[in-house]
Amino acid sequence: MKPRASSGARTTRKTRFTKAVVKSLQYDGDGKNRVTWWDSETPGFGVRITPKGSKSYVVLYRNPAGTLKWYTIGPVDRITLTLARQKAREVLASAELGGDPAQEKTRKRGELRVRDLVNLFLADYVDVHLRPSTASEYRRQLLTRVVPALGSKRVSEVTRADVAKLHQKLGKTAPIQANRTLAAVGKMFSWALEHGHLPEGSPHPARGIKKFRETKRDRWIKPEELPRLAEAIAEEPNVFVRGALWLILFTGLRRGEVMGLRWSDVDLDRHELHLPDTKAHRAHVVPLSAPAVALLQGLPRVAGNPYVFPGMREGDHLRDLNGPWARIRKRAGLEDVRLHDLRRTVGSWLATHGASLPLIGKILNHSTPATTAVYARLAEDPVRAALEEHGRRILAAAEGLKVLEGGKS
Structure with a gap:
């Protein structure tokens, strides 16, 4: 049975929505303006129909200023009644608590998506302020890993869970590269917050995510290689x-x-x-x-x-x-x-031939002594050689005393 609009000076189209009822709703207006059927179960939740018969789920609510506002949920043929009713209740609850869902939706419509933010970040920061090799790495991480995974999201919709999921996925096969991607995302969102591309007070979605443990590589070209x-x-x-x-x-x-x-x-x-x-x-x-x-x-x-x-x-x-x-x-x-192991080869060969760690750090232009410390183990051979020579001198100076037998004659 088709729903019927009630009679009166001002027509009110109200019925209890079911899947079959929503499907059967018809346009019965003046041929110029849209009409709205209302759900008797959820006040403020309706189906708006155009003169051409297109149907959309809508919500009517009052904003904090008392103004009636429309919120369009979406086309009837693309959204289930269950999901539409759930969204309607969320919108009404938000309005009841002092929010203005329609205004927020308009703001988000004009908000950058992640792929747009990536392009801005690359053009305005990475390509301007970073060295070419570093810029190339940022570009690779963001365009080949972040955009495919998060590019369609609006920047304020990216959550820590989204970034953590991407980090974990990449980490299954390439934990070090996953950490580099996390660092690139972190820098990008910090820049976005600083330059107003995220709403004031938005949480930083890459903070608090634990990086994978990285094992320092110990590969270099040996003399025989x-x-x-x-x-x-x-x-x-x-x-x-x-x-x-x-x-x-x-x-x-x-x-x-x-x-x-x-x-x-x-x-x-x-x-x-x-x-x-x-x-x-x-x-x-x-x-x-x-x-x-x-x-x-x-x-x-x-x-x-x-x-x-x-x-x-x-x-x-x-x-x-x-x-x-x-x-x-x-x-x-x-x-x-790897290609970077050639640079490591220089430090390793210098260490094994007695160069001090500060000297190696200066040659390789390291920023901190901790970076050079990886070569400390390789510097043990010259130390051993020096002590060997020292031991021979001690024996020579002892002139035949049986020092190797505890000094007993």
Whole structure:
């Protein structure tokens, strides 16, 4: 049986909503204005019908100022009656407690989604204030991991549970990368709060999430492995790729510092590199050994390109070492060695040949002694050698006394 509107000067269309009743509701207006059928079970909850017959669930409530406000829940053919009634009750409860759900909905409609925030953050902060290598890492983390998972959400809707779920998912296969993603999300939301892209007082969704434990890598090129590596590098066709890898091994520079090196940073007369900006946020002077000088002197120069290691695009520097490195380490049978391990090789070789930790830290331009401390274990061999020599001197000075037998004659 179809519901009927009650008679009277002002027509009131009211009936108890069921799935069948909502389906049967018909437009019975003047052909110009929308009409609304009301649910007798939940006051303020209705179905609004246009002259063309489109139906939407709606709620009518009074805001704190006493003004009647409409809140549209959504199309009848896309939302179940159960969910619509539940949402209607939430809206009415919010209004009863002094809220204005329709106004809040309008505000959210104009709010950034996460994918928009990512683009703003990259353009206004990352690409402006971070070094190219760091900016590239942020871009990779946010565009390939965060946007696919959270991009469609509005920024104020992202919860700690959302970020923790993403962190846990990534951590199942790559815990260190999961931590890097968490750090990137954390920085982005801190920036969003600072620049007003989140409502005042919004919680920070990345705070309080425990990072995965990271085990420090202890992989570096051993002396017996270097001939294989040298042969594999020599087979790489790109002279600039070969040169960049050898310069890392000669100096311990970071990958980004080498790829972005300009000829204006190179002083071959003084055998020095002058890096104006580094990861440690300070200028860094790098002395060049004779092999490093010979390497740089032998590199071809590309007219009009200011970089020591030019890339494929005109006027640009080398952009990709990961691809060539994957081929090289495979040829060398060193597939567990990462590109950053070349820098670690420099510190390790220096440590095993007696260089002090402060000296290694200065060479590698570490910000804190704790970063250099990873090489402390490797420095034990020179200590052992020094004590061996000292023991021989003690025995020589004892002139035949049986010190090794406790001094008994």
